[in-house]
Amino acid sequence: MTTSGLRLTSPTGELAEQFLTWRHRPDVTRWFLQQRIEDAEEYVAEWAAYDGRDHHRVVAVLDGAMVGQAALGVVDGMGQSGNGAELTGREGRLSYFVHLDHAGRGIATALARDALANAFARLGLRRVQAGCFADNVASWRVMEKLGMRREQHGVKDSFHAELGWIDGYTYALLAEEWKG
Numbered sequence: 001m002t003t004s005g006l007r008l009t010s011p012t013g014e015l016a017e018q019f020l021t022w023r024h025r026p027d028v029t030r031w032f033l034q035q036r037i038e039d040a041e042e043y044v045a046e047w048a049a050y051d052g053r054d055h056h057r058v059v060a061v062l063d064g065a066m067v068g069q070a071a072l073g074v075v076d077g078m079g080q081s082g083n084g085a086e087l088t089g090r091e092g093r094l095s096y097f098v099h100l101d102h103a104g105r106g107i108a109t110a111l112a113r114d115a116l117a118n119a120f121a122r123l124g125l126r127r128v129q130a131g132c133f134a135d136n137v138a139s140w141r142v143m144e145k146l147g148m149r150r151e152q153h154g155v156k157d158s159f160h161a162e163l164g165w166i167d168g169y170t171y172a173l174l175a176e177e178w179k180g
């Protein structure tokens, strides 16, 4: 809780509908990789059915309005299987959105902190990773504030609809590095 009146809560269909009213604003999508949600009905149904068993999603509500969300998808780890290493479903992929009218108030940091805490304590993941355009300073500042490590600087490895091929960063954190 970093901003007075901010509440973090679980997704519902109604919150998904509120999210979709601003999700496709050009200032919001400018630095996001997935440009559009094509099937709104399916998306709302997914939030309505959320039980958090195999992934995590958290929503920020400020004075009654839906102002942000973070999602943590679960994927398999990379490596050689069959040697006792548990690769299946042990890694997380983090993403977040904040309504830009409320940017710079610590909302994304609060959402991402909640997602990382759930990744390690509840879902038992061993590593969480996230990527962003290098020019998306607010996004990688959030990750650095939470102790995530910049592991890759890809030179012109990320395609941006207006800017063409530009640099990208990958950040990650291991369970044993998470300080809460």
Ligand SMILES: CC(C)(COP(=O)(O)OP(=O)(O)OC[C@H]1O[C@@H](n2cnc3c(N)ncnc32)[C@H](O)[C@@H]1OP(=O)(O)O)[C@@H](O)C(=O)NCCC(=O)NCCS
Pocket (backbone or CB within 6 Å): 027, 028, 029, 031, 032, 033, 095, 096, 097, 098, 099, 100, 102, 103, 104, 105, 106, 107, 108, 109, 110, 131, 132, 133, 136, 137, 138, 139, 141, 142, 145
């Ligand atoms: C990126 C985003 C989630 C940040 O949300 P937010 O709630 O404003 O983030 P926070 O307030 O928690 O933290 C942002 C930090 O970046 C800093 N920051 C923002 N813009 C900056 C800039 N241009 N230069 C330097 N620092 C900047 C803020 O000062 C703050 O750091 P501080 O607490 O040390 O001062 C939000 O801008 C957003 O949703 N953008 C659109 C979608 C998106 O890009 N998602 C991430 C995709 S990888």
